[in-house]
Amino acid sequence: MGARAVKLTPKVFVDFDGTITKHDVGNAFFRKFGDEAKLLAAIDRWKAGELSGSGLLLVEASTAVVTEAEAVKFIEGFEIDVSFKDFLGFCRSSGIELSILSDGLAFYIERILSVNGIEGVPFYSNRSQFIDGGIKIEFPYESDCTKCANCKGYQVLTHTGADEVIVYIGNGYSDRCAVQYADSIFAKDDLLRYCEENGVTYFPYDSFQDVLAKFRKILERGKLRKRHRAELKRREAYISE
Ligand SMILES: [Mg+2]
Structure with a gap:
């Protein structure tokens, strides 16, 4: 007897800053109201792995x-x-769940979505x-990740099950943890370069x-399928928990 075919369901995760919005709101916000020189130095330290994601946000704030x-x-x-x-309309009419994952701040995500008439999207x-x-x-979301304050990799793992295919759409450094576990990746800007450099399959x-x-x-x-490397990474993450 052959294995029973399991119906795979896509689950979509979308970055907010620079992906849903045209520009990075969080970054612009802290540049406008914070100390730009301190901010740029902190971002460099974060990119070099010397500052954690929450550490960076605390410096900015x-x-x-x-x-x-x-x-x-x-x-x-x-x-x-x-x-x-x-x-979003297509996903909703197709019964596909979509959530927003952000390492930015809730106050502007909520406000910008609402100003644009977008309601009821979990983030x-x-x-x-x-x-x-x-x-x-x-x-509110603590994980073991040192790169992120709200780790999107952790969120993706927390919100998906074995029968789901993870679709991820993003543009930046804070999407790196998520794409390692994602099956279908849509990337632009820094995330696209990251995928190129690390041999991660993506759609530009x-x-x-x-x-x-x-x-x-x-x-x-009918081309929705799991990505082998992502599946291995997910398995590794579940085992090490
Ligand atoms: Mg972004």
Whole structure:
């Protein structure tokens, strides 16, 4: 008797800054309200692995002078890739779950989605409070990762099961932990370069219009499948838990 065929379901995870939005909101926010020189030095140390993801956010926040009203006014000016709405609509009408994973902050994700008429999308990010003319960061999702405050690799593993195919869409350094476990990867900018340099298979894209066209084609042709290297990585991660 042959093995029973298991129906694979896609589960989609999307980065926020620079992927749903056209620019990196978190970065621009801290550049605007924080100390830019300290910020750039901290980012370099983070990229070199000398500073953890939460350490970087704490440095950024420690230099910020901003009220909630100023923050909200600033971030509302950031545009999204409007074709994200089409992609989300396609996923919803196809019964495919989509979540946003971000190493940024909830206040601007919530606000920007709502300003653009996007409701009900689950997201996992760091959180913050505006207190005494500054911003205090909270980390609701702790993991063993030293690179990230809210590790997207940890989130992907936490939110998927054995019958699911992980689809990941991102653009930056904070997506690295997630793509090692992802089966279908859509990459641009720094993430695309990372995938190139590390021999990770990916689809390049510019906008969600490209992602939608490709994703639709993959589903129509029954080409949704697990990536062997990602499966091995997931197995390794489960064993080491
Ligand atoms: Mg990003």
